[in-house]
Amino acid sequence: MKIDGNNIRPGMVIEHQGRLWRAIKTQHTQPGKGGAYLQVELKDVRGGTKLNERFRSSEKVERATLEQTDYQFLFSDGDMHTFMHPESYEQISLNTEAIGEANVPFLQDGMNVKIETYEEEPLGVELPQHVTLEIVEADAVVKGQTASSSYKPAMLENGVKIQVPPHIGAGTRVVVDTREVTYVERAKD
Numbered sequence: 001m002k003i004d005g006n007n008i009r010p011g012m013v014i015e016h017q018g019r020l021w022r023a024i025k026t027q028h029t030q031p032g033k034g035g036a037y038l039q040v041e042l043k044d045v046r047g048g049t050k051l052n053e054r055f056r057s058s059e060k061v062e063r064a065t066l067e068q069t070d071y072q073f074l075f076s077d078g079d080m081h082t083f084m085h086p087e088s089y090e091q092i093s094l095n096t097e098a099i100g101e102a103n104v105p106f107l108q109d110g111m112n113v114k115i116e117t118y119e120e121e122p123l124g125v126e127l128p129q130h131v132t133l134e135i136v137e138a139d140a141v142v143k144g145q146t147a148s149s150s151y152k153p154a155m156l157e158n159g160v161k162i163q164v165p166p167h168i169g170a171g172t173r174v175v176v177d178t179r180e181v182t183y184v185e186r187a188k189d
Contacts, residue, residue, distance in 0.1 A: 003063050005055025006038045013045060013116075013123070015062040016053070020045040020118065029054075045123050048097065066123065068114040073107050081107060083115060083125075092122060099125045105158040106131050106178045127178045132187045133157050134173050141166040151183075 008014065012023045021042035030036040035056060042051045055061060071083035071092065080093045081104070092115065096104055106127055107113075114126040137155040151163035156176065164183045168174060173187035 001063050001065065002060045004057050005059035005061050006036075006057040008038060008040050008055060008061065013064040013066055013118070014042075015064050016042065019047075020064055020123070021051065022124075024050075045118075064118055066116040066118055068116055068126065071113055071115045073109065073111045073113055075109070076104075076107065083113065086112075094122055094125065098122060102181065103127055103178065105156075105160050106176075129178060130175050130184060131178055132173055132175050132189065135164065135168060135170055138164065138168060138170050138172075 006028070008023050008026055010023050010026055014021055014023065022045055023040050024043050025041040027039045028036065029039050037054045037056045040053050040055060042053060043049070044051070070086060072086055074082045074084050074091070076082075079096050081096070081099055082091055082093045084091050094115075099107075103125060108131065111131075112128065115122050116124045116126065133156045135154045136157050139152045139154070141152065150166060152166055153161055154164045154168060154170075155161055156174075160176075160181065162176060162181060162183050164174065168183075168186065173189065175184040175187055176182070177184050
């Protein structure tokens with residue numbers, strides 16, 4: 001499907017120069033002279049190379065149509081991660097690069113994910129937006145800090161460090177945003 005060049009958003013996959021590219025960052029720029037354009041950082045879906053391109057609103061870009069299929073995470077074996085289709089029980093294995101290195105620590109046994117495919121080729125995995133994890137290590141609160149604006153570092157059970165409010169201690173279960181890797185709230189379970 002054709003879209004205007006200035007409608008590209010982070011996460012979109014487009015066809016450009018005969019290859020598939022995922023938009024990583026976008027920045028609208030309006031120079032003093034000439035027309036406005038969208039500066040886009042693209043990453044080759046298959047090769048991993050990066051490219052910076054400028055797209056004007058008058059340019060048309062082909063947006064790749066990705067199919068999203070529900071799968072369930074089973075297990076990891078080194079660099080390979082295995083998922084199962086919940087109805088056909090068909091299993092598929094993807095490497096860490098396809099999933100995204102930042103996403104791998106958030107994979108949990110039995111987690112439901114969406115695998116994006118293009119012409120039957122798996123390109124990536126979309127995790128649920130929020131996951132619940134336990135804090136295993138948290139710094140002590142420094143006296144005199146106000147609770148409204150101060151956060152302290154904490155280590156999650158999966159080894160990822162995040163910033164949490166001062167009242168959160170080790171052993172507390174918290175909800176984490178997988179896209180931003182940030183604290184959302186204390187878990188209600």
